[in-house]
Amino acid sequence: MTRQWLVVTAIVTLAVALSSGGEPYFNALIGAFRPVDLAGNIAASREFIAGGNPYQADFARLDAAVFGLPASEGRPFFPHPPLAVFLIAPLAVVPVPAAAAIWFALSIGLLFVLAVLLSEAVLSAPADRPSVGLAPGAIVFTIFLTLLVWPPVLYNLEKGQWSILLSLLVALVWRSLARGRPNEAGLTAGLAAGVKVFPALLAVYLLLRGRRPFVWFVVTSSILFLLPLALIGPAAFAGFLANSQANLAYWETWLGVTHSLYGATARALIGGRWAQPIVHAPVLARLLVGIVGLALVATAAWTTGRGQVADEREGARFATFATLLVLLNPLAMGHNGVLLALPIALVGRALVGELRFWPKAAWAAGVVLVSIPKETVFRLASIPVSPARGLAVVALGCWGALLLFSAAVGVALRRIPAMDK
Numbered sequence: 001m002t003r004q005w006l007v008v009t010a011i012v013t014l015a016v017a018l019s020s021g022g023e024p025y026f027n028a029l030i031g032a033f034r035p036v037d038l039a040g041n042i043a044a045s046r047e048f049i050a051g052g053n054p055y056q057a058d059f060a061r062l063d064a065a066v067f068g069l070p071a072s073e074g075r076p077f078f079p080h081p082p083l084a085v086f087l088i089a090p091l092a093v094v095p096v097p098a099a100a101a102i103w104f105a106l107s108i109g110l111l112f113v114l115a116v117l118l119s120e121a122v123l124s125a126p127a128d129r130p131s132v133g134l135a136p137g138a139i140v141f142t143i144f145l146t147l148l149v150w151p152p153v154l155y156n157l158e159k160g161q162w163s164i165l166l167s168l169l170v171a172l173v174w175r176s177l178a179r180g181r182p183n184e185a186g187l188t189a190g191l192a193a194g195v196k197v198f199p200a201l202l203a204v205y206l207l208l209r210g211r212r213p214f215v216w217f218v219v220t221s222s223i224l225f226l227l228p229l230a231l232i233g234p235a236a237f238a239g240f241l242a243n244s245q246a247n248l249a250y251w252e253t254w255l256g257v258t259h260s261l262y263g264a265t266a267r268a269l270i271g272g273r274w275a276q277p278i279v280h281a282p283v284l285a286r287l288l289v290g291i292v293g294l295a296l297v298a299t300a301a302w303t304t305g306r307g308q309v310a311d312e313r314e315g316a317r318f319a320t321f322a323t324l325l326v327l328l329n330p331l332a333m334g335h336n337g338v339l340l341a342l343p344i345a346l347v348g349r350a351l352v353g354e355l356r357f358w359p360k361a362a363w364a365a366g367v368v369l370v371s372i373p374k375e376t377v378f379r380l381a382s383i384p385v386s387p388a389r390g391l392a393v394v395a396l397g398c399w400g401a402l403l404l405f406s407a408a409v410g411v412a413l414r415r416i417p418a419m420d421k
Contacts, residue, residue, distance in 0.1 A: 003352070005360050005364060006348075006352075008364070009363075009364040009367055009368065012364075012368050013367055013368050013371050016368050016371050016372055016373075016376075017149065017150065017151050017371050017373065019372070019373060019376045020373045020375035020376045020379065023373075023375045024151055024154045024155070024158075024373045024374075024375055025149075025154060027154070027158045027375070028154040028155075028157045028158045030158070031157065031158030031159060031160070032100065032101075032104040032157060032158070032160075033097065033100055033101075034067065034100065035100050035103065035104075035158070035159055035160025035161075036067075036075075036159060036160070037159040037160050037161050038088075038091075038099070038100065038103055038159070038160025038161075039063060039066040039067060039075075039096075039160070040059075040063050040066075040075050040078055040080075041080065041084055041085075041088040041091075042066050042088060042091060042092050042096065042099060043059070043062040043063045043065065043066050043074075043078070044059075044062070044078045044080070044084070044085050044088070045085050045086075045088045045089045045091070045092035046062070046066075046092045047062050048085050048089070048232060049089065049092060049093070053232065053233055053235055053236060053239060054078055054085055054232065054236075054239075055078055055232075055235070055236055055238075055239025055240050055242070055243050056239065058071070059074070059075070059076060059077055059078050059243070060072070060073075060074035060075060060076045061074060062074070063075045063076075063078075066096060067096065076246070076247075076250065077243040077244075077246050077247040077250065078243050079240075079243045079244040079247035079248075080196070081194060081195065081196065081197060081224075081225055081228075081240070082225065082228035082229045082231075082232055082236060082240065083194040083195060083224050083225065083228050084162075084195065085228060085232065086228050086231075087195070091103060100160065103160050104157065104160075107156065107157060107160075107164050107165075108157075110164050110165055110168050111144065111147055111148070111153065111164050112144050113168055114147065114164065114167055114168045114171055114341065115140050115141075115143040115144035115147055116140050117168070117171040117172065117174075117175055117342075118143050118171065118341060118342065118345045119136060119139045119140045119143055120175065121171075121174070121315065121342065121345045121346050121349065122139060122143075122345055122349050123136060123139065124178065124315075124349075147338075147341065150338075150341075150371060151334060151337075151371055151372065151373040151374070152334055152335055152336070152337030152338045152340070152370070152371070153335075153338055154373070155333070155334045155335035155337075155373075155374055156335040156338055159335060161335045162195060162196060163335045163336050163337075163338040163339060164338055165195065166192055166195060166196055166199060166338075166339060167338045167339045167341055167342065169188055169189075169191060169192040169195070169199070170189075170192060170199065170202070170322055170325065170339060170342060171341075171342050172188045173185045173188045173189045173192070173202060174315070174318050174322075174342060174346075176188060177209070177213075177318065178314075178315075182206075182209060182210055182212060182213035182216075183212055183213055183216045184216075185206065185213050185216075186206050186212070186213035186214060186215065186216030186217040186220065187216045187217070187220045189202045189203070189206060189213075189217045189220075189221075190216065190217045190218070190219070190220025190221035190222075190223075190224065191220060191221075191224065193217070193221040193224075193225075194220070194221055194224030194225055197244075198325055198328070198329045199325055200221065201297070201321060201324055201325055201328065202217070202321055202322075202325070203217050203218070204297060204300070204301055204321065205300075205301075205304060205317075205318060205321040208301060208304050208305065247331075248330055248331060251331055252266040252270065252272070252330065252331070253266050253267045253270065253271060253272045253273070253274045253275035254274050254333075255274060255275075255374075255377060255378055255381055255383065255385060255394050256333045256334060256374055256377075257331055257332065257333055257394075258332075258333060258334050258372070258374065258377055258394055258395065258396065258397035258398065259326050259327065259329075259332040259333065259334065259336055259337055259370065259397035259398055259400075259401050260326075260327070260328075260329055260330055260331060260332035260333075260398060261289060261292060261293065261327050261328060261398055261402075262289045262328075262330040262331075263330070263331065263332065263394075263395070263398065264390070264391060264394070264395035264398045265285045265288055265289050266285055267385060267387070267390035267391075267394065267395070268285075268387050268390055268391060269281045269282070269284055269285035269288070270282045270285050271384075273384070274383050274384055274385065275384055275385045275387075275390055276384045276385065276386055276387060276390075277387060278387040293328050296324055296327065296328065296405065297324065297328075299320070299409060300317075300320035300321050300324060300405075300409075303317060303320055303409050303412045303413060304317040304320065304321070304412070312346070312349065312350035312411065313350070313411060313412050313413075313414060315346035315347075315349075315350060316346060316347055316350055316408045316409075316411035316412040317408075317412045318346065319342070319343035319346045319347050319404075319408040319411075319412075320343075320405060320408045320409055320412060322339065322340075322342055322343045322346075323340060323343045323401055323404050323405040323408060324405065325339055326339050326340055326401050327398065327401040327402060327405060332397075332398075332401075333374075334372075334373070334374045334377075334397060337370045337371070337397060337401075340370050340401060340404060343404055343408060344363075344366075344367055344404065346408075347359075347363055347404065347407050347408045347411055348363060348367075350411045351363055351407070351411065354411075354414075356410070356414075358410065359406075359407045359410035359411060360407075362403045362404070362406045362407040362410070363403070363404060363407035365400065365403050366400045366401065366402075366403035366404035366406075366407060367400070367404070368400065369396045369397060369399055369400025369403065370397050370400035370401055370404070371400075372396055372397060372400075377393060377394055377396070380393045381393045381394050
């Protein structure tokens with residue numbers, strides 16, 4: 001009886017994942033040979049190797065050249081931190097098909113390592129919790145296969161994105177903390193923030209867990225940002241800021257931005273080429289997102305507190321911040337949902353044997369909503385999307401992440417009876 005809700009969640013999630021049939025799998029297979037997002041990173045690295053500035057104004061020309069397209073078909077901005085230029089440089093000097101194959105194989109390998117780390121999270125519950133009932137190797141294999149067919153992972157593989165790598169780094173942060181290695185956790189979190197900026201939110205959690213992991217984070221992330229920036233040249237910093245700002249304005253209402261609180265608000269109160277707003281009120285939109293975002297971070301910080309606990313509640317505390325990495329990312333698309341795999345595992349394992357209904361219901365609904373394929377969203381919401389569909393269809397991933405956050409808070413604040421402590 002205690003596991004029926006898990007079975008129901010799995011069945012409904014599978015049905016949602018298959019709501020677009022084989023299209024997401026076909027797109028992932030085709031995209032593996034032509035990853036359009038990886039092309040931007042290759043273009044930036046090629047420009048740096050050639051002695052140029054990857055953050056230049058006519059980046060669309062560089063991006064289009066990777067696949068031999070007209071400049072008008074290229075992505076207009078390169079918003080990634082300078083470390084990405086150097087990480088992709090080895091792929092920039094080989095033919096594009098080979099680079100795509102290497103990145104695809106690397107992504108699959110990283111996904112398997114992520115499955116191993118998630119299995120550790122599933123198996124690390126206290127001894128008084130019900131057993132999972134499978135051998136460790138079977139759990140790893142099951143999680144890996146589940147990830148392979150999960151829509152956020154398919155989206156990542158299709159576009160050649162970074163979300164699998166970032167998910168692995170965040171999982172390594174938690175593993176280091178769980179094993180009593182806070183300095184290592186700070187260093188790993190700094191690496192994640194060097195690859196993409198938004199994991200810097202983990203600095204708040206690290207600060208609540210001690211000064212040393214926070215210092216390790218600051219030093220590592222600073223070095224990994226400033227050193228590549230200096231190597232690119234003095235114009236790179238202003239170019240990075242300009243590209244990031246312009247990229248946000250360009251994509252903020254795009255229907256693929258399904259998991260972002262800002263994206264949902266931008267479609268409703270800003271609008272643009274892809275969305276029809278209720279009213280054009282950009283100042284109000286940013287004010288609302290700022291207030292709600294601060295409230296969510298404050299809730300996670302209050303839930304975490306300064307005292308660490310040696311049970312699954314600490315995993316839920318970390319999960320609140322890990323979930324906010326997606327929810328508060330201004331351009332969180334479906335592939336960013338891969339970062340929710342760890343919060344889903346940490347909170348889901350803690351809920352086994354839970355007597356309260358609402359945390360399990362919030363977790364189950366959250367898992368289902370963040371698993372909706374982008375193809376289903378695109379089919380149900382035509383461009384320009386109406387305000388109602390923008391909130392009720394396109395933003396379902398955002399509401400799902402918010403439900404997962406609520407479930408994590410519920411577990412983190414759960415009172416443990418004295419006899420079970």
